[in-house]
Amino acid sequence: MNSRDRRLSIKEILEKSNKPQKGHVLAEKLGVTRQVIVKDIAILRAEGKSIIATPDGYLIPKVEEKSVRKVIAVSHKTDEMEEELKTIVKFGGKIEDVIVEHPVYGEIKGMLMIKNLYDVDNFLYNINKYKAEPLLILTGGVHLHTIVADNYDILENIINALKEKGYIISE
DSSP states (O other): OOHHHHHHHHHHHHHHOSSOBOHHHHHHHHTSOHHHHHHHHHHHHHTTOOOEEETTEEEOOOOOTTOEEEEEEEEOOGGGHHHHHHHHHHTTOEEEEEEEEETTTEEEEEEEEEOSHHHHHHHHHHHHHTTOOOGGGGGTTEEEEEEEESSHHHHHHHHHHHHHTTOBOOO
16 A cells, blocks of 8 residues: 555544544554554645544544534643533533643643543543643643533533632633
């Protein structure tokens, strides 16, 4: 299989999949190394394909036609992260990302794609497993999240719950 056909195969696998695909799994399926997959993903992105890398693998986001999204500004301590994330998903929100403003690098964005309590637990497990620091430590707790919900009422409920907990940065 030549490189063009391989990239087409990667694109088709990601478009058909409902869950992220690990680089090493794609590599095994296509008979190449993981590094070749990383390079192919970079080329596909450069060609304009919307492929995101999550901790669980690569994915092409499905267009949620009837959903609404809002970027919210929040601030809290590291030990309040679990409560923040669970509050959002409990009300039916999906946390697409976390964004912080770094003084040297500018905007740093991490794709989360957290949509339920299992995802929250898995994210926190991986933070602990890899002894990783959450991005909010770079900014004293201040960060942004892109929240996706089925409608504006759900978004408002999420924002109100986060306000009650003191996490929302006032407008």
